Amino acid sequence: EDQVTQSPEALRLQEGESSSLNCSYTVSGLRGLFWYRQDPGKGPEFLFTLYSAGEEKEKERLKATLTKKESFLHITAPKPEDSATYLCAADSGTYKYIFGTGTRLKVLA
């Protein structure tokens, strides 16, 4: 069965303390791996799409990478405004997303 698992469930960082969020997947025929940011009471905001192992994407303090088994979202020198829930999702070719349970990130000033 296709599955996406995110870790840690929650993460508290001091401002400027870099870290990585993990998204492990067991999906046959991965067509795309997607990262989203979700603020409380809002819909997910698109961040990145990764299509193949070895691919990397960057945006400001965020960098997403992909291997054949997992994806990482690296956060460099985070700021309090980076606090949110980060979701990853996989498309196995059915065009429906398989979502992970998310990582709740809190960045302290």
Add this chain to the structure above:
Amino acid sequence: GAVVSQHPSRVICKSGTSVKIECRSLDFQATTMFWYRQFPKQSLMLMATSNEGSKATYEQGVEKDKFLINHASLTLSTLTVTSAHPEDSSFYICSARDPRTGGGGYEQYFGPGTRLTVT
């Protein structure tokens, strides 16, 4: 970037009444839209896939007679919660698949969500 709107953002209705939620893709045509439900501190749960011009496909366990979906145009899908009950209270989010993206998997862009409270 792709923009998806959702209306209303919040709605309160009485038990037994129906409520309609609209989802619009503003800057692209979406043949496929999705409806999700999200419980507090949980991830998104897919309810149904909405295809323009055809019947929606519902996920297992979702009552299609309670959650009516209509995808009447390439930019609009609606979700109607019929005979609402307090247990239907939740955060409902739609997304639209952007056909302009590719490389294999299509990107989904999400609306801001609708908070439904049934009293």
